[in-house]
Amino acid sequence: MGIITGVIGHWGWEVEDYLLDVWEAHRTPIILATSSILICVWLYLYFSEEREGLVALPRQYTVETKRTSPFQLSNPLPTTKPKVVGEKATTVGPKRIRGEIPRQTTQKESPKRDGLEIQVLVFYSSLTGKTEKAVKDLVEVSQEEINGAGTGTCRFPDAQILDLSEIDYDEYFINPPKREDGKAVDYFYLLLLPSYNIDTINDTFLEHLKETHNDFRIDSAPLSNLVGYSVFGFGDREGWPTEEDGYGFQAKEVDRWMAKLTGRKRAFPLGLGDLKMDGKARLLEWSSGLIDVLRMFAQTGVLGDGVRGSGDADESDGEYASDEEEDTETSIEGNEKPTKNKGSIDDVEDLGKMVAPSEKAPLAIDFTTYGKSKPVNIQTPQAKEMVPKTSPTYAALTKQGYSIIGSHSGVKICRWTKSALRGRGSCYKYSFYGINSHQCMESTPSLSCSNKCVFCWRHGTNPVGTIWRWQVDPPDLIFSGIKEAHYKKIKMMRGVPGVRAERFQEAMRIRHCALSLVGEPIFYPHINEFVGMLHAERISTFLVCNAQHPDQLAALKPITQLYVSIDAADKESLRRIDRPLHRDFWERFQRCLEILREKRFKQRTVFRLTLVKGFNIDEAVKGYADLVDKALPCFVEIKGVTYCGTSTSSSAGLTMANVPFYAEIQEFVEALNHELNSRGLEYGIAAEHAHSCCALLASARFKKNGKWHTRIDYDRFFDLWEERGPDGDWTPEDYMGEETPEWATWGNGGFDPRDTRVDRKGRKIEV
Template sequence: MPTAAATPTAAVTTTTSAAHITILAILTATTAYCFYKSRSLRRLKHSSNPNLTTTPQKGKIIFISETNTSKTLAQRLHNKLITNNLSFDLIDATNYEPEDLHKETLVLYVVSTWQDGNPPANGVFLSNWLNESAEDFRVGSSLLKDCKFAVFGVGSRVYGDKFNEVGKRFSREMRALGAVEILPFFEGDVDEGELDKVFSVWSEDVIRVLKSGEFSGNPSDLLEGNNSVYDYDDDDYEDDDEDDEVQSDIVDLEDIAGKAPSKKDMGVISSNGKKNGVKEMVTPVIRASLTKQGYKIIGSHSGVKICRWTKSQLRGRGGCYKHSFYGIESHRCMEATPSLACANKCVFCWRHHTNPVGKSWQWKMDDPLMIVNSALEQHKKMIKQMKGVPGVTSERLAEGLSPRHCALSLVGEPIMYPEINTLVDELHQRRISTFLVTNAQFPEKIASLKPITQLYVSVDAGTKDSMKAIDRPLFGDFWERFVDSLKALKDKQQRTVYRLTLVKGWNAEDVDAYSSLFAIGNPDFVEIKGVTYCGTSATSKLTMENVPWHADVKAFSEALAEKSNGEYEVACEHAHSCCILLAKVDKFKINGLLHTWIDYEKFHDLVASGKSFGSNEYMAVTPSWAVYGANEGGFDPDQARYKKERNHKTSR
């Protein structure tokens, strides 16, 4: 009986095992089919795009870009390759099907890293595909064995270990899939003023490799049988913790081809100025760039520059909007900053991001007295150069040599300087008034700031999303910092201003959003100015199409005043500067007369008294020619307005 009972049990066991094997086979086949199907569906999804090529033949330049920096660089490379008789297609990553990579013979990537080490929106799909494929054992390490490639990364070192993270990943993952890297990973920093130069070096290296006799200039023959032209480890792509703090002194651009030298190899001086353990803000590259733009660099982190309006009023040809709105004599105004660094990388920055950036003070600090004395000395030297220029009288020249006002804006974020209060005291003791502009990312600094003649906060957008796109802030909590800065502004007793810079296509339609911010900071004034076009570079993509006309600025200002329900009115204009001023009616309109001008002597007396005082105690009547709607359009009739004629003669 036992023997007879065992027989059906064995049969059941055998049948069950066979069933398990069958089910396992079905599941395996299903998994493989789903994997294939999902990729096929992705492919089908993208194949409807007419720009895609199903049988790639030319080399490809693929760019991943958020603000068009990488796109512009890729276009430049494309043009350079064409002039060298090298045939390539220029492709936006959005329009590329990653499944075609195994067909490629040569791919050049120009890749930006966006916030938190992530790719811009147009590169997410490609980035994810590379990552998934590189980590999927079913794909294998020879998928891209016939593909040669090179990667140029675009990023900012202020993001620490996330600097050029996307480009580094592309390099690693392409190699993991068997692709051959023809040049080491190149990386450019948008904030150190060397991006264009480094990219040019990389472009020339690419052309040199492609046209070298070894490869006969034929991408399909490139580096056959070799894994790379260079021998390097994956460690070369990892950020050394110490590298965030220092790089080499005046780095040979050829050396930047790989990674920047580490601190261990460099000694005590670096290109970002670290000397004996303390960084200097102005690197040799930054110094050269700013000097070329006309800045006089003071010490290790400050600067001064003469304004074109200073020259204009010296010649009796009119002052800037500050003269029309507030009574500042432009030829007696000094533009300076104690900090060339900033915490934003605004799309409309007319310095093209040649200044350093940072979220906190991390540099050597110069003495405030030295900064003030040196700024005045350099400013006077520049004023003296106007001697003998047509229209400059000896009287106005003498006045120019004795500045009575300091605009603390220029470039960078002056409020970052730890001794800003002491520096302001030094200016006020010389009876030099102060206008200070902050980008609203340091609310605690605003709260602790001593009385300023007029304190500005840049309000570049009315919503969180638009501010993120326009200001490109370094802080993750930038919006909270911005709101807290407006709240801190509300508590200041001296004159306060919202400064709005209108950029067509970016923020020139956000009337309601801007209006909603009035109650938070309750500013005395609102300045609305059209953006100034100062050329296009790899880090600035604005064109003349983004510049509003004065009529556009006027229409926006009138709409904004109307939204305030009588709290603000359009007070002044300066047509030449494309600038409008809104004033708080209950404080600055008395007996029907606007009082936007400033009694500067009264202000200095109030500061010297050491007592608390408010903005209504040092205001003055606005002259009729500066009031909005006046025939003069904000131009001082005591000045002689010159206009260039076609024959280049001047007429009055």
């Protein structure tokens, strides 16, 4: 027994020595391995216990998060796993700040707004004290209206005025401030500041805004919880005569950076004014618009279409980089998620590819000859909608920015309207006739047409027919519908960068209606009643017809200006270009010219020549002169075709090679003018608009004392309409307007000098 004990003791000492040697040799890895194992075991036990305490996320599950703006469609989901503590759920781990600006669709109503309080904060900077006085006067005058904008569920307390030189920017421009009493409140920021070419507090403030947006530690849009913001800038036109040369430049920069920091919650366009000239008037206009915005929010909980939180603006100007085309439009009506255009639908109505062949119904075309057509009972039980809401045509048109009114009418905001709102130029109608593009509404009471012109943007995919075979909507429904839809589209421009406040205010009063959007407006059975409603609200009318409906043209009451499309000088060319459905199209065409000749002393009549190289421009001057000699229109507009670049136009024989250069248009205009004068017809080249590739020939009736008077006295026109009625004794000379401005006459380009021409990237182009 003793021997055994001695052996075991000796062996134990050897094992102990061996383990000590191993420890000395491998001490560090052993410690690390043991620590790792212990940490893994601890984590396993911790998360096993955590999962046992978690519950599923039922619908009534709530997460304590920071209060969000009522504009957001939904609160963001928590980025960390929640931990249940009693009956409330809290988040575990640090709060994540997301820099992404979500794409949102139009919100009809805000979330819970009971007891909502909106605090208006007015920031300003001033060196001489003029801006400070203007701000205090503005708040004093507008305070009652601001308070009155509230409702039972939304209250506006007295506005607070803050001097940018006295506040801590971190308290207001990194996150909206918090009330000391802890009550929930939302904020609406107004910033009024002059621009200086010396170092001032403005430079410090701008640098802070820039650094805040670019600071990786915080959200790039930390002020997205604001209800909205707007900026007004004071300038000095004596020091900076133009906006491009610096007038109001610091206010523009503040507006741009605030758009970034708020996620584009520009509630009203940037306003600019000169206190020495029109500053007070511009400031009152700007404040009036803001009151309307606050009142809208109090009633609906949203700022309106086009403002972040209720819908996306359809254009950008450097605030947010985009590879999309500038003129691409996305419908935000309804709750569908905005999507990019795909495929080869380039602009408007290239709908053929979107309609499956099996979905195209056969067209009921009347090929009876002119003179034998019989009246059709358009209210028969078989009458159907021209553009049903369930049709692919309806879906595609609305997606491209059209608003379909009733079953056969439409309205769409013109690109020239958007351009004029941003001070980037107006269309030829302003140069020739004095029509403000931002106050012009483009619409039609009939989407159907009896031609399938090779250069038409619809390419024959819109409804066509020679007789009206659809149900008829009453004119008052169409009239109210197009106005409402147009104003809605104008309001979408409120948050678009570059929109001028004064023009935005003017755009909310329609002064002109161009009945030339899609189809044949004169085809609508109640066109006279519809035009009468427009004139009753002193809205001028320009109607374009395709010279295929002589009966309707003869019955048309006087409008402000009547157009007839003259797309060819002879029968075969007209067949090839317009591709009319009527078998007796040439006879109808000639009859329309005779009717136009009869109307020339009752209203202003216009020939619209669309020149297509290879179709109707080569050696066609004499043929067009014959048509002018027959109808003797008051004006002849010559315009180059616009190619929209789709395969359907290529199949019709039209390519980019068919688009004439403006030099070719000028050459044609001069040749036609020479031909007309050689025949003793008194016409002259009155005006041009090179940007539209368009020129105007006018009758000598509109030349006084050696000066052209192509513009219209619209107030006088409506006075004549009201005093003498549409059948009264009055002539176009009775409402002839002022002299055509020098910049619009032949040889001067015709670009509005009030505006700045830019390229697609927003860079200024020297005119």
